[in-house]
Amino acid sequence: MLNKTVLRLTKRQPARLRRRNLGVAIVALTAFGLVSCGGSASTSTSAGVLRVANDAGFGGSETMDPYDGNRFWPAINMVFDRLIGVDKDFSPIPELAESWVANDAMTEWTLKLRSGVKFHDGSDFDSADVVYSIDRMIDPTFDSPVRAVLGIIDYVDAVDASTVTIVLSTAEADLPVLLADYRALMTPVDSLDTIGKAPVGTGPFSMQTFDPEGTTVLAANPNYFLGKPKLARIEIPAIADAQAATQALLGGQVDMLLAVGAKNESLFSDTSKFTTQRIVSGDWNGIDFQVNHKPFDDQRVRKALRIAVDRQQLTDVVLGKDGGVVACDTPVWSGDPYRWDGDCAQDIEGAKKLLADAGFPDGIDIEIFTSDVEDNFVDLVQAYQEQVKAAGIRVKITMADASGYWDNVWMKEPVFVTSWGQRPAPQVLNEVFRSTAAWNETGLIDTELDGLLDSARSTLDNDGRAKKYQAIQQRLFDNSATFIPYHKTLVRAMSAKVKGVAPIVIDAVRWEQIQVD
Amino acid sequence: MSAGAVIVGGHLLLALAASVLPLQSVVAQDSNAILQGASGAHWLGTDSLGRDVLSRTLHGGQPSIGVALVAVLLAATLGFGLGTFAALAGGWLDDAIMRVVDVLLAMPSLLVLMLVASFIGREPVVLVATLALMYAPPIARVVRGASGNVLTRDFILAARLRGASRRAIVVGEVLPNIAEVFITEVAMQFTWILLAFSSLSFLGLGTSPPTAEWGLMISDARGFITVSPLPLLAPVVMLASLVLGVNALVDRRAQAELS
Numbered sequence: 001m002l003n004k005t006v007l008r009l010t011k012r013q014p015a016r017l018r019r020r021n022l023g024v025a026i027v028a029l030t031a032f033g034l035v036s037c038g039g040s041a042s043t044s045t046s047a048g049v050l051r052v053a054n055d056a057g058f059g060g061s062e063t064m065d066p067y068d069g070n071r072f073w074p075a076i077n078m079v080f081d082r083l084i085g086v087d088k089d090f091s092p093i094p095e096l097a098e099s100w101v102a103n104d105a106m107t108e109w110t111l112k113l114r115s116g117v118k119f120h121d122g123s124d125f126d127s128a129d130v131v132y133s134i135d136r137m138i139d140p141t142f143d144s145p146v147r148a149v150l151g152i153i154d155y156v157d158a159v160d161a162s163t164v165t166i167v168l169s170t171a172e173a174d175l176p177v178l179l180a181d182y183r184a185l186m187t188p189v190d191s192l193d194t195i196g197k198a199p200v201g202t203g204p205f206s207m208q209t210f211d212p213e214g215t216t217v218l219a220a221n222p223n224y225f226l227g228k229p230k231l232a233r234i235e236i237p238a239i240a241d242a243q244a245a246t247q248a249l250l251g252g253q254v255d256m257l258l259a260v261g262a263k264n265e266s267l268f269s270d271t272s273k274f275t276t277q278r279i280v281s282g283d284w285n286g287i288d289f290q291v292n293h294k295p296f297d298d299q300r301v302r303k304a305l306r307i308a309v310d311r312q313q314l315t316d317v318v319l320g321k322d323g324g325v326v327a328c329d330t331p332v333w334s335g336d337p338y339r340w341d342g343d344c345a346q347d348i349e350g351a352k353k354l355l356a357d358a359g360f361p362d363g364i365d366i367e368i369f370t371s372d373v374e375d376n377f378v379d380l381v382q383a384y385q386e387q388v389k390a391a392g393i394r395v396k397i398t399m400a401d402a403s404g405y406w407d408n409v410w411m412k413e414p415v416f417v418t419s420w421g422q423r424p425a426p427q428v429l430n431e432v433f434r435s436t437a438a439w440n441e442t443g444l445i446d447t448e449l450d451g452l453l454d455s456a457r458s459t460l461d462n463d464g465r466a467k468k469y470q471a472i473q474q475r476l477f478d479n480s481a482t483f484i485p486y487h488k489t490l491v492r493a494m495s496a497k498v499k500g501v502a503p504i505v506i507d508a509v510r511w512e513q514i515q516v517d
Numbered sequence: 518m519s520a521g522a523v524i525v526g527g528h529l530l531l532a533l534a535a536s537v538l539p540l541q542s543v544v545a546q547d548s549n550a551i552l553q554g555a556s557g558a559h560w561l562g563t564d565s566l567g568r569d570v571l572s573r574t575l576h577g578g579q580p581s582i583g584v585a586l587v588a589v590l591l592a593a594t595l596g597f598g599l600g601t602f603a604a605l606a607g608g609w610l611d612d613a614i615m616r617v618v619d620v621l622l623a624m625p626s627l628l629v630l631m632l633v634a635s636f637i638g639r640e641p642v643v644l645v646a647t648l649a650l651m652y653a654p655p656i657a658r659v660v661r662g663a664s665g666n667v668l669t670r671d672f673i674l675a676a677r678l679r680g681a682s683r684r685a686i687v688v689g690e691v692l693p694n695i696a697e698v699f700i701t702e703v704a705m706q707f708t709w710i711l712l713a714f715s716s717l718s719f720l721g722l723g724t725s726p727p728t729a730e731w732g733l734m735i736s737d738a739r740g741f742i743t744v745s746p747l748p749l750l751a752p753v754v755m756l757a758s759l760v761l762g763v764n765a766l767v768d769r770r771a772q773a774e775l776s
Contacts, residue, residue, distance in 0.1 A: 243740030250743070263552060263565055267743050316548035317566055372721060378737075382566060382727045386546050399721040401635065 048232035050498065050516050051254045053245040054212065056238035057373050059404030062212035064199035065192075066185040067137050067144035069438065070407075072212055073182075074236050078511050079120075079218065080185030080201035083111060083130065084176050088504045090335070090424060092176035096125065096186055096202065106171040106460055113162040117225045119188050120206040127158035132189040134166070146183050148437035149427050152457070171458035173465060174426040181427055182507045204229045204512035213238050220512075230500065230515035240403045242375040249274075249493060255516060256494035258506055259283070261375045262323035268493040277503040279490040280325065282333025282422030285318075285380050287368060287483040288441045293414035296442075299479055300358040305366075306483045308351035308391035309384065311344060315486040317383045318376050324486035330473040331420060331428040333487045338425035338466050340473035351391035363392020369413040373402040376488075377417045384483075411441055418482075422505050425469050426457060433476065442481035449475055519769040524762030528755070532578035541569035543576045543729040552745040564734075564748040565741055566727075573729040574751040580730045581756070584645055585711040591649035592710070593703045596656025601687045603657070604664035615661060621654040626713055634722035644723065648713060652706045659702045663695035670694075697771070704767045708760045715756055731756045 054074045056062075062072040066080055085095035097111040117125040134156045137146045152172055157165045172178065188200055197210050202225070205218035216236040220229040237254065239245045246264055248254045260268065260276075268274035289296040289305060296302055311326045318324075325334045328344035355363060370381045378399070385395035400409045409416050418441055420428065430453055431437055435445040449472060456468035476482075494501060500513040541559075547567035554562045561570040603614040633647045667673065668691065676686050692699070715732030717723035724730040726737075731752035738748035 246740055261740075264740065264744065313548050317546050317551070320551060321548070375740075378726055379566060383546060385727065386544060397725045397727070399725055401721070 048230075048516060049235060050231050050233075050256065050514060051235045051237060052256050052258070053239045053248060053254045054216070054236045055242070055245070055373060056213055056240040056403055057406045058212070059407050060213045061407060063196040064207065064210060065195045066183045066187070067142065067146050068196075069145050071183060072210075072216070075205075075207075075216060075218060075234075076185060077182055077203070077507070077509075078205040078234060079199050079203045079207055080187065081203050082180060082182075082184050083113075083186065084179040086180045086508045088502065088508055090422070090505070090508070092180050096130075097179075100176060102173075102175070106173050106175070106458075107168045109166045109168070109175050110159070111164050111166065113164065114225060115162055117202050118223055119202055120200045120221055121188075123188060125186065125188075125202050126161040127164045128161075128189050129186055130164045131156045131158050132191075133186045136187070136192070137184065143438050144183075145431065145438045146181060148431040148434055148439060149178050149181050150184065151430075151436075170454060171460065172426075173460055173462075174424070174457065177424045178427055180507075181423070182421070204510075205231075205234055208233075211238075224512055226510070227512055229512040231511075234511070241372050243372065249495075252495075255498050256492070256501070258492055259375070259488070259490045260493045262320040262489065262491050265320075265491045265493075268491075273496055274493055275496050275498070276494075277490075277492045277501070279492060279503055279505060280335065281488055281490045281505050282331075282336065282428075283488045283490060283505075284327060284331060284333075284420055284484050284486065285374075285376050285488075286331075286418045286420070286485075287380070287384060288411075288416055288418050289366075289481045289483075290411075290414050290442050291444045291481050295358065295360065295364060296414070296481055298358045300354040301360070301364070302481045303478065304351040304354035304358070304391065305388070305393060306477075306480075307344065307347045307354075308388040308393055309483070309485060310346040310387055311485045314380075314383045314387055318379045319486065319488060322489060324488045327484045327487055328473075329477045329480050329482065329484045331423070331432055331482075331484055332425040332469070332473055333422055336425050338469035338473075340470040342474060342477055344477060346387070348391045351388075351393070355392060360392075363394060365394045365396065366415055367396045367398055369398050369400050369409050369416045371400045371402045371405045371409065371417070373405040374419050377419070380417060380485075384485075411439075422487075422507065429453060429469065429472055430457075432482070433472075433480070444479075444481050446475075446479060449479075519766060521762050521765030521767070521769050524758055525766050528578060528582065528759045528762065531575050532582050535572075535575040535579060538575065540572040540575060543573050544568065544727045552741055552748075554745065555747060561751050562745060562747040564738060564745075568727075570748050570751050573734060574731075574755055576729040577731045577734055577752055578755060578759075580724055580728060581711055581715055581732070582759070584641065584648070584714050585707055588645045588648035588652065588710045588714075589703060589707040591645065592653040592656055592706055593699075595649060595653035596702075597660050597692075597699065599653065599657040600660025600662075601664050601691055603661045604668055604691075605683055605687070611661075615658070618654040618657050618661075621651070622658070624651070626651045626709075627716055630713060630717055631720065631722055634717060639717075639722055639725075644714065644717070648710050651713075652710050656699075656702050656706060660695060660699060663698045664691050667691050667694045701767050701771060704763055708763050711756070711760065 052074060058070045061070050063070050064072050066076040082095045083097040084092045087093045096114055098114050100109055100111045102109045113127060119125060134153060137144055137150050138153050152168050152170055154167045154169045159165055187195055199207050204221055204224045206221050208219045209217040218234040220232055222228050239248055245257055246260055249257050265276055269276045289302060291297045306329055315324045315326055328342040330340055332339045368381050370377045372378060381397050385397060431439055433449060434453055435450050452468060452472045456465055459465040459468055497517045499515050550563045550567045552565055553559060559569050564570055603611045629651055630647055637643055673686060673690055676690050714723055718730050718732030719736045724733050734752040735749055742749050
């Protein structure tokens, strides 16, 4: 945010009249100039070039290593491919693996790889690359966030050049869903030293210029195995502010925003210059209370902080009418077969009693860190502050710099706002709430929950597994330190010249099918 | 009464009266009235959280004007003290003080404020102190220049000969003779401080949400300017009119003095 606004106050001027003019100029800047801040991309749409904004949320420490926590998420799925992709309904479909089959115990999965696939440097993709990639994902010394999802993999065996067997330490009936994680991407053998800045993948686009704080440029891969991309290039300019990104789309500096707030939909839907898509998604925002800070180590306080909210009203205020679906602190979205729909109506008296029982009869004071890094972050905390007031929860809001928010605030401050993209239940529950997960944001150690997660994944009966995943979500509502009020209905906005973007979540978008007229 | 006086007086009156006027709450949100235009229920419409823009705009002057007033009074005191001290001291001490003032003048105030807010804190006392320190140097330079001329005059020599103390000379002789230029400079610095504080809030480093403050309101509303312009225009008009009002008041005063 700091890089987009320059309001330099000139020192004393020799004449009053000049001072007055400067004062007027500054006011004019405040009024009109600052509302349209953005990146440095060109302002005209070029055929064959798609420009998508990047929030620069890691403050320049982004890497193209897809297994690293600071992965440059806008580009990794353009450069690399997964073994298994996701369909429009988020069900697994072939990508680099053509087919897969499990043994009866669901402890060994054999995948047949697609033949004739080449990396951008011309080398062949084969089973050795799969073994190398998955070994890196589950390497305990590297501790990738993907390890929380695929840590059950014991080892991978290259049966032949186009066949691998994945051996698990426990049964997992949903392994294909887990392999469809957007970061479970295939990288070439021995690429560790170069992958961060000069990545080589099999994806529809190859890296031309990697500049996460400026403009990253990707060129089409004419040999892509799913067909030659319809675009010549994708440019990803850094715009570290959600509202500035909205203005950049309006001003023609970018061609597409993956999500604009529902409140801004009319900006784009009321004109023929843009097209919009509404996508009921599993993207969610949350407020995390780290349990290594008092009083969040007390389950009663944690629950009070969550039940004091009228979630429907909060969702309507933050996202606008029909802007999202209420969640009872579950990260599992409404379209997932394992979703638990509990009753989480606002309970002010219950919250007061829990706080009193925990030794806070006069309520508590908490400080929540938030930022402009994403559209709803500040609104969420303001709405939360207003809602929980009646329960004696007094919230102080502290604004943090948007640039570098994920490095400096997220998982660092005692209470902070978070954001997650849609993930299937087995993945998100393990990645965010398993005690040992790298991205266990609140640090809550819940061995009982870990046991339930182990039990659910090894239950081969579909109904039985669904019930166990629902029980896990019910436990989260009782014990969790993460307040999850809603899943968003995304509004994707793009220039009318952009074609071929299916109205589906970003993980399922086929970049090679997009074109700009 | 001049237009400037009416505008500035009106602003001060509204800022003082906002808390007692029958306005809606500045923080109450209404999910059924998000980004609505002007209506009987909300004369200036509502913002992105369904809050009443009129109430927030009128209350928004309190932190802005309050901080700017306190900071400019501190800056004026500091600047006047430093300027007259340098003028009275003369010689190398005068030169040394003015070079330090030059160095401070060369620093971009907003950048310094952002650094302070980021690394030291954004509590009102910290921001007021920093604003006072950053905006005292121009006052000191003007006071030094004006005092230098006055100090060479015969009535100062007469005061010295009759044994008047330095303080008596500064307060009794110098101040009345540089009052015009001093007040003008202080008024101008008030507008700069007002804009600097609002800019800081605009950048997310001044007041914190959900406080009603003009810079913060502009920041909140800028993303919705096309959907609903009133939440942005209302604080902009207030900020602009106050700055113009102070300028007009100062100009009017100077013209009256000249005539």
